[in-house]
Amino acid sequence: MTLESTNPVTAEFDELRRLAHHKFGIIVPANAESFLDSRLRAFMSQTGHESIPELLREARSDGREDLLINLVEHLSTNHSYFYREPAHFEFMASTLLPELEERLRRDRTKDIRIWSSAAAAGEEAYSIIMAMREYFGTHYQDLDAGVLATDIAKATLRRGAIGEYRAEAFRHMPMAWQQKYLEYLGDNTYRVVKQVRDDVMFRWLNLTEPLEMLRGRFHLILCRNVMIYFDDTTRENLVRNLSTMLAPGGYLFIGHTDNPDHARIYLDQIRPAIFRKKAS
Known part of the structure; x- marks a missing residue:
């Protein structure tokens, strides 16, 4: 022994x-x-x-x-901040959102479905709402848009629903966004403005369990910097499940530190850490 x-x-x-x-x-x-x-x-x-x-x-x-x-x-490290991995937000503005705008026009719908699957305290989900507001401008109000934010950490989800953060969480966020979407509370603390908070729905979810509770198909799923905690089998099962939850032509964003091999099996790689489901 x-x-x-x-x-x-x-x-x-x-x-x-x-x-x-x-x-x-x-x-x-x-x-x-x-x-x-x-x-x-x-x-x-x-x-x-x-x-x-x-x-x-x-x-x-x-x-x-x-x-x-x-x-x-x-x-878990569980460390996040606003506007993390700027290349993803640049891709949203240049490619994903213009494609989605054209799809909405073609299909005569206003429904935009986005899922932040490992949302931590909502930094990612709120950043996505801000990015959509910046792109669509005043037309954003005409859309049925929002982000589903899920995580296994209930206390962290509760903090996200409140939407209050220390200043360092915004260090990478564009200054124009900070001025538009934050309100200062004092003591180096800021709160995301209500119209952005209202567009994020926080729910508890274990990604290793079946995902039947999620209905419909998503135009964008973000699963960034979480698969590094999983073993190989769990990663493959998760990516397969996520791919089935995407709408045709929908995108999956993973973290730049996540292994992309399993995503390449089920989806087309567009750029580093960006994958797309074939549009049938």
């Missing part, structure tokens, strides 16, 4: 890794014990748990999925 297998601390972290993978498909690196320990200690200082075994026992118990979700959220 190896020393590692008899180490109770290592066994606790192994159990945590199994839980994260079983419930959410998330891979926690086996060599990250010091990182996990610091994150867990900070988490336990908030929850009042005195030991990791006590925390894990309660997280595994019936009716405490909320605790496990919060625990996994603290283990």
Whole structure:
């Protein structure tokens, strides 16, 4: 028997890794014990748990999925900001939104369906609404447009619905957008204006589970910087499911750090981290 297998601390972290993978498909690196320990200690200082075994026992118990979700959220980097990966927003303005505008005119519809599938606290979803408002201008009010924002982290979703952020979250956002879509609350804190907040719907969703709750087809799905946490099988299943949720001609944006191999199986690659479903 190896020393590692008899180490109770290592066994606790192994159990945590199994839980994260079983419930959410998330891979926690086996060599990250010091990182996990610091994150867990900070988490336990908030929850009042005195030991990791006590925390894990309660997280595994019936009716405490909320605790496990919060625990996994603290283990994930979960770092986002507005206007992240500007190339995606430039592509929206130059290609995606003009195509979508023509499709709406051709099909005589006003419905725009966009899904931010790993939305964190809404930075991505709000940025998308701002981009559409900038492109369509006053005609935006004539559209039935909005963004569905989903995540497994319930506390983070609640923060997103409130729409208040520290100034550093906007450091990459165009200054004109900041002046138009933010209101200063004091203490280096800003709130997204109500007309933008009203166009984002926040919902809890585990991407590793079936997606039957989502109806219709999306013109754009964003699944950026989340697949790096999944194993290979989970990534392929997810990309396959996302591709079925796209409308013909719809786009999938992944993160520039995400492995694009599985997306290439089901979709056409247009640019780095940008894929398109064939228009039938």
